[in-house]
Amino acid sequence: EADIYQTPRYLVIGTGKKITLECSQTMGHDKMYWYQQDPGMELHLIHYSYGVNSTEKGDLSSESTVSRIRTEHFPLTLESARPSHTSQYLCASSPSATNEKLFFGSGTQLSVL
Amino acid sequence: GENVEQHPSTLSVQEGDSAVIKCTYSDSASNYFPWYKQELGKRPQLIIDIRSNVGEKKDQRIAVTLNKTAKHFSLHITETQPEDSAVYFCAASRSGLTGGGNKLTFGTGTQLKVEL
Numbered sequence: 001e002a003d004i005y006q007t008p009r010y011l012v013i014g015t016g017k018k019i020t021l022e023c024s025q026t027m028g029h030d031k032m033y034w035y036q037q038d039p040g041m042e043l044h045l046i047h048y049s050y051g052v053n054s055t056e057k058g059d060l061s062s063e064s065t066v067s068r069i070r071t072e073h074f075p076l077t078l079e080s081a082r083p084s085h086t087s088q089y090l091c092a093s094s095p096s097a098t099n100e101k102l103f104f105g106s107g108t109q110l111s112v113l
Numbered sequence: 114g115e116n117v118e119q120h121p122s123t124l125s126v127q128e129g130d131s132a133v134i135k136c137t138y139s140d141s142a143s144n145y146f147p148w149y150k151q152e153l154g155k156r157p158q159l160i161i162d163i164r165s166n167v168g169e170k171k172d173q174r175i176a177v178t179l180n181k182t183a184k185h186f187s188l189h190i191t192e193t194q195p196e197d198s199a200v201y202f203c204a205a206s207r208s209g210l211t212g213g214g215n216k217l218t219f220g221t222g223t224q225l226k227v228e229l
Contacts, residue, residue, distance in 0.1 A: 040200050043157070043219045058216075059114070090156065100145055100208055100217065104156040 002027045006091050006105035013081055014113050021076045021108045023091030032074040033102070035090040036060060043090070049074055081112045115140040117205050119220030126193050127228055134223045136203035137185040145208035146179060146186045147217070152199045160201075161188070164208065193227045200224050 004025040013019055025032065034047040045058030049068040063085075064078050074093075078085060091105040116139040126132050138146075147162035163170045163177045163186065170177050174193075179186040190197055203220040 040151070040153075040222065040224060042221045043202060045216065048216060059218075098208065100206060101147070101159050101162070102149070102157070102217065104158070106156050 004091060004093050004103050004105040006089075006108050008108060009106065010109045010111075012111045012113065015080075015082055017081050017112075019078050019081055019110070021089055021091075021110070023074045023076070023105055024072050025074075025091075025093045025103070025105075026072060027093060027095070027103065028071065029093035029095050029103070030071070031094045031096070032068065033092045033094075034058070034064075034066060034074070034076050035092065036062070037088050037090055037107075039088065047076065081110075083112045086110060086112050115143055115205055115218040117203060117218050117220040119203050119223060121223060122221065123224045123226070125226045125228060128193060128195060130193055132190045132193050132197070132225055132227075134188045134201055134203070134225070135185060136187070136205075136220050137183075138205040138218075139184070140205070140207070141181075141184065142207050143205040145206050146177070147204050148177060148188050149202045149204065149219075150199045151202065151222075157202060190225075193225075195227050195229060198225060198227045 007022045030051050032049045035043045037043050044060035046060050046062040047066040049055045088107045088109050090107045092102045119136045144165035149157040150160045151157040174191045176189040200222045202222050204217040206217045
């Protein structure tokens with residue numbers, strides 16, 4: 001089934017660890033995004049991509065990095081996790097410049113101890 | 114850049130009543146205005162959207178109105194039901210632009226509670 005998948009669903013790690021949050025979509029969408037969201041709160045755009053080898057920083061400053069080597073895959077990496085990174089991370093994709101409907105993944109709830 | 118303000122932050126209504134959520138935007142070039150619903154523990158999902166060439170759009174119990182002159186748009190939910198309880202987000206963007214020109218800017222969200 002065409003969808004957008006995020007793994008892991010939950011992650012608890014210690015300070016200083018390097019982590020990668022995975023996001024894959026099987027809908028053939030060009031555009032992909034990462035949002036940071038505390039429960040029920042505002043969606044903050046931290047990274048986006050308009051296609052392979054295209055990545056941009058979003059509106060919220062983030063110490064994370066992303067890559068887009070394949071259309072369907074948009075992983076987010078934290079080189080050294082800190083407690084301030086504790087949050088939910090939502091990946092999303094949209095089809096094109098004229099069809100902006102966002103399809104969200106189920107999210108990764110990250111807790112840094 | 115675009116700035117979207119959303120009010121109220123929380124809204125409580127009785128089942129069967131109507132609910133209205135309002136948003137204002139700052140960029141007069143924005144032309145696409147979607148609304149997303151996020152139930153507790155779930156992912157946000159698009160419920161309705163409107164483009165700047167129309168003033169109103171309806172889908173069953175949900176409607177959105179747009180006033181381009183005043184730069185505000187509103188979500189109207191009639192005959193509310195308990196399953197309407199969720200956080201609602203408005204957003205705005207410049208549709209049709211390639212590259213980085215059409216990022217969605219979200220409002221801060223409205224927690225709607227429909228009480229029995």
